Amino acid sequence: MSVATAIDTNDIACHMAELGKRARAAVHELGQADSERKNKALHAAAAALRDQTDNLLAANAEDMAAAEARNIAASLMDRLKLDARRIDAMAAGLEQIADLPDPVGEVLANWDRPNGLNISRVRVPLGVIGIIYESRPNVTADAGGLCLKSGNAAILRGGSESFHSSGAILECLQAGLRAADLHEGAIQLVATTDRVAVGEMLTMTDYIDIIVPRGGKSLIERVQQESRIPVIAHLEGLCHTYVDGAADPEMACEIIVNAKMRRPGICGATETLLVDRNILGNALPPIINALIESGCELRGDDETRALDNRIGTATEEDWRTEYLEPVLSIRQVDGLEGAIDHINTYSSHHTDSIVTEDAATAEKFMNAVDSAIVMHNASTQFADGGEFGMGAEIGISTGRLHARGPVGVEQLTTFKYVVRGAGQVRP
Numbered sequence: 371m372s373v374a375t376a377i378d379t380n381d382i383a384c385h386m387a388e389l390g391k392r393a394r395a396a397v398h399e400l401g402q403a404d405s406e407r408k409n410k411a412l413h414a415a416a417a418a419l420r421d422q423t424d425n426l427l428a429a430n431a432e433d434m435a436a437a438e439a440r441n442i443a444a445s446l447m448d449r450l451k452l453d454a455r456r457i458d459a460m461a462a463g464l465e466q467i468a469d470l471p472d473p474v475g476e477v478l479a480n481w482d483r484p485n486g487l488n489i490s491r492v493r494v495p496l497g498v499i500g501i502i503y504e505s506r507p508n509v510t511a512d513a514g515g516l517c518l519k520s521g522n523a524a525i526l527r528g529g530s531e532s533f534h535s536s537g538a539i540l541e542c543l544q545a546g547l548r549a550a551d552l553h554e555g556a557i558q559l560v561a562t563t564d565r566v567a568v569g570e571m572l573t574m575t576d577y578i579d580i581i582v583p584r585g586g587k588s589l590i591e592r593v594q595q596e597s598r599i600p601v602i603a604h605l606e607g608l609c610h611t612y613v614d615g616a617a618d619p620e621m622a623c624e625i626i627v628n629a630k631m632r633r634p635g636i637c638g639a640t641e642t643l644l645v646d647r648n649i650l651g652n653a654l655p656p657i658i659n660a661l662i663e664s665g666c667e668l669r670g671d672d673e674t675r676a677l678d679n680r681i682g683t684a685t686e687e688d689w690r691t692e693y694l695e696p697v698l699s700i701r702q703v704d705g706l707e708g709a710i711d712h713i714n715t716y717s718s719h720h721t722d723s724i725v726t727e728d729a730a731t732a733e734k735f736m737n738a739v740d741s742a743i744v745m746h747n748a749s750t751q752f753a754d755g756g757e758f759g760m761g762a763e764i765g766i767s768t769g770r771l772h773a774r775g776p777v778g779v780e781q782l783t784t785f786k787y788v789v790r791g792a793g794q795v796r797p
Contacts, residue, residue: 382562386570390577392555393498393523399553400521401495405472407550408518412468415546416461419511422542423457429538430507437531442505445635445694449506450531460511460539464546466761467515473780474521488790493783495521497579500571501764502527502593504585507535512755512762513582514543514557519761520782523556525578527571529585530563572597582777584765587692602773602781604765606692607637608718609750612709612735614726615646619653621747622725623660629723629749631664634696637766638721638753641693644709647673647702654700661698670700689716706731710738717741719768721753742768742775 400408419426430452437450476493483489499522503509510526517524528536540559547554560567572581575598583593584604594601611629613622629640645654658678661668668674669684681700688699689712703709713722723745724735732746743753743766753776755763760778767773773781 382564382566383570385561386567386574387577389525389555389558389560390498390574392553393525393558394577396523396553396555397495397497397521400518400523400556401474403521403552407552408472408521409468411518411546411550411552412464412515413546414549415511415515415543416464416468418542418545419457419461419464419539422538423454426452426457426535426538426542427454429534432534433507433532437505442531443695446505446531448633448635449504450535452507452535456508460508463508463512463756463762464515466756467519467779468761470519470761470779472519473783478785485794486792487794490788490790491785492788493780494786496782496784498523498525498577499782500525500527500574500578500581500599502568502571502581502583502585502589504529504589505531506584507532507539509584509764510536510539510559511543513764514540516762516764516777516779516782518543518547518552518556520779522782523558525558525560525571527560527568533563568592569596572599575599580772582764600772602765602767602777603769604637604777605720605768606718607639607720607753607766608642608690608692608716609638609640609720609753610642610644610709610713610717610722611640611750612644612703612706612713612722612724613646613649613653613657614709614724614728614731614735615648615705616728616731617646617649617653617725618727619656622653623657625723625725625747625749626657627660627664629751630661630698631666631696632749632751634666635694636751637692638751639694640723640750641691641697641699642689642712642716643698643700644703644712645674645700646705646709648705651677658700664696666696666698668698668700671702673702674700692718706735710735713739713741720766721745721750723748723750742766 473493478491480490501513543557581599582602668681670681675681684699719741721743722741736744755776763776
């Protein structure tokens with residue numbers, strides 16, 4: 371069924387069941403497919419993305435026009451937009467996934483028992499993965515490619531904003547499946563923007579093994595509350611950067627401007643800057659100037675506002691806010707312990723960074739901060755599966771089970787035990 375033709379609301383339950391049946395049928399084939407076939411599909415899909423650039427841009431223009439008419443926030447418009455560079459990056463991501471080692475069949479451990487039994491722990495696919503995401507059409511390519519490489523079937527439910535873009539991307543992914551003679555049910559897209567489909571998807575325990583939501587706080591909360599299927603959650607990215615008393619001021623300024631302003635609308639963007647009050651008057655003014663010159667609105671505590679009258683007042687709510695816009699809150703803290711206390715109180719446990727030349731302080735920060743990703747002297751915008759060498763990611767898991775941090779091909783597997791004997795029976 372082409373996603374170009376949206377289905378009627380009355381047919382959603384039937385449509386979702388059909389997707390589930392096709393995905394379940396594809397899982398067995400994918401689990402048996404060798405690396406060569408999966409990689410062939412990924413390379414063919416990448417080639418199709420590049421070949422279909424004009425069609426993808428036309429589909430995206432339709433989505434962009436509709437989003438603009440609805441006065442969608444600038445940060446979401448940026449996530450939604452495709453251009454030739456971003457399309458090529460999607461294709462390159464699929465090629466990078468193809469170059470990764472195939473996790474399926476990897477022997478994680480092997481041992482012999484005194485009775486002669488040989489036991490192995492072996493990686494296997496999770497099964498059928500339902501992925502619910504919002505405005506970023508590139509997630510269609512990333513999620514489809516990662517699931518394929520890890521031997522999973524994917525049912526994708528993209529946001530209404532990216533409906534046409536995601537449909538065009540899916541056609542390229544399915545062209546790759548056909549080129550490798552793989553079941554097209556391996557990667558499917560829900561063919562409706564009706565929110566009823568999400569509710570239906572969250573109850574499909576007969577067909578879907580794992581749900582991965584990727585989007586705003588309201589989406590994540592709904593999925594966690596309503597899903598009857600295990601969830602790998604990607605919560606909001608309330609990220610912090612702490613400038614320590616032993617920081618290099620020039621490095622700190624460069625890192626913070628990048629961490630906030632490179633792409634303010636992504637989940638790895640720094641939302642709160644913490645500064646050791648012992649260096650308040652030296653390191654912070656140049657950072658303030660650089661951020662304001664970059665177009666960033668600043669909100670600070672009383673100590674910070676005393677340095678520059680261009681800084682607005684930060685409230686308690688600011689410390690809890692993922693702006694996803696060029697807005698940054700700034701707070702002075704009592705050294706390392708103050709920074710750790712603030713982060714562990716307000717952080718969403720996504721990504722937090724320290725800027726310091728003191729290696730011992732950095733290690734203490736990274737050990738004490740309870741987040742999926744902790745960094746030293748690096749921009750939080752590196753919180754990305756591609757930057758971690760994973761080719762791509764489905765999201766950044768902020769939970770503890772079943773995966774934490776970037777969710778790539780290895781995180782989309784589980785394991786089974788393979789026991790080899792020679793006629794043993796248990797006494």
